[in-house]
Amino acid sequence: MEQAPVPAPPGADMDAAVLLLGAGMTAATHPLLYVKLLIQVGHEPLPPTVGTTMFGRRVLYLPGFFSYAQHIVKVDGKRGLFRGLSPRIASIAISTVIRTRAKKTVPKKDDDEQTPLRRVVKETSHEMVIQCLSKIATHPFHVMSVRCMAQFVGREVKYSGIFSSISRIFKEEGVAGFYAGLMPHMLGEVLFLWSCNLLAHFINTYAVDDSFSQASAVRSYTKFVMGFAVSILTYPFMLVADVMAVNNCGLTAGLPPHSPIFASWLHCWRYLSHKGLLFRGSSFFSRRVPVTSID
Numbered sequence: 001m002e003q004a005p006v007p008a009p010p011g012a013d014m015d016a017a018v019l020l021l022g023a024g025m026t027a028a029t030h031p032l033l034y035v036k037l038l039i040q041v042g043h044e045p046l047p048p049t050v051g052t053t054m055f056g057r058r059v060l061y062l063p064g065f066f067s068y069a070q071h072i073v074k075v076d077g078k079r080g081l082f083r084g085l086s087p088r089i090a091s092i093a094i095s096t097v098i099r100t101r102a103k104k105t106v107p108k109k110d111d112d113e114q115t116p117l118r119r120v121v122k123e124t125s126h127e128m129v130i131q132c133l134s135k136i137a138t139h140p141f142h143v144m145s146v147r148c149m150a151q152f153v154g155r156e157v158k159y160s161g162i163f164s165s166i167s168r169i170f171k172e173e174g175v176a177g178f179y180a181g182l183m184p185h186m187l188g189e190v191l192f193l194w195s196c197n198l199l200a201h202f203i204n205t206y207a208v209d210d211s212f213s214q215a216s217a218v219r220s221y222t223k224f225v226m227g228f229a230v231s232i233l234t235y236p237f238m239l240v241a242d243v244m245a246v247n248n249c250g251l252t253a254g255l256p257p258h259s260p261i262f263a264s265w266l267h268c269w270r271y272l273s274h275k276g277l278l279f280r281g282s283s284f285f286s287r288r289v290p291v292t293s294i295d
Contacts, residue, residue, distance in 0.1 A: 018100075022092040030088065031081040032284070034149050035068045040242050040281035041253045043153045046071055048289050060289035072152070084148035087162055091141035095134045102130045116205065124197045128190055135186050140178035142185070143169070146245040154252025172250070181244035184265045188237025195230045196223060236278040240268050 046067060048060040063071075072080050114122070144165040151159060159165045169177040200223040208218050246254035247268065248261045255261070262268040272278050 019093055019096050022096055023089050026088050026092050027082070027085060030085050031069055031072075032065065033088075034072070034081060034083065035065050035284065036281050037146060037149045037242060038068070038152060039287075040239055041150055041153065041246055042259065042277075042280065043253065062287040062289060064287065065284035076152070080152075083152065084145040087141040087145035087148065087165070090162060091138040091145070094141070095138050098134045098137055099130055102133065117201065120197055120201045124194055127197075128193055131189060131193060132186060135182070135189065139182045139185065140166075140169075143178055143180055143245045146242055147249060147251060150246045150251050150253040153258065156251055158250060177249070180247070180249070181241035181265065183241075184237045184244065184269070185241035188234045188241065191237070192227075192230050192234045195233070196226045199226045199230070232282070235282050236269070236272070239278065239280060239282075240265050240272065243268055243272070 044062060046063040048062050050058055051061045052058055069081060076083070141162070144159060144162060147159045148165070151157065159168065173180075203222050203226070204219045208222070243254075243259070244262065244265050247259065248254055252258055260271060262271065269278075272280070
């Protein structure tokens, strides 16, 4: 007599759905990240165009996302927009598994005696540990993805698939090569997490009056708004992390004369700050050439 198949637990179906959704969103947004990465490493293959500001001054604007994407398609075809996607999908999958397992292993415990601030600090600390573990596990795939995309600058084919990239990085740089740019990346995400959660807590507690009829609705959007604002302030950490992931790895994008060789991520930060480039790549549109105006 045949036994009926054992149904999969609901949690397994949910995990699979999260993985599929994450992979789909990653694939859909990859062209945006690709263009952003090329701008971050300073690659500007298209000439600027003349435009005017709202005050009527003539200025030079660098091409936006659509013009840049069209250039990539012209050079590499439509598939070229998805260069470096496979390491990103692997990173998303590993991160999702780690976060799911960590939340199941260490379930949250509600303590009614805790103050709201202590509860926020405890939850944020727990989330920070999970995020740091996830970042350590997935950063090698981030490095691979960044280098695959940065090859567009010099037209190299040094990094292709995941396994060949792992072999090359380990052979040329050792284990340290997989964690190039890890420190600023992790610092930026930890700073973002704490700033976002604490600011949202203080605003919801002290700035939103309970007598306001839409107080609950306002509180539900506070963290989202704070996340957007804080992401702008922490963007330089992400920029430095991506630049360091490419720096001195044998690609044109990370070598002179295209880019200096940096001794550390702090050296990179100081250089970009001195040049006024700490927010390079933070915008896809209205990218003005760093000059005041033209005649």
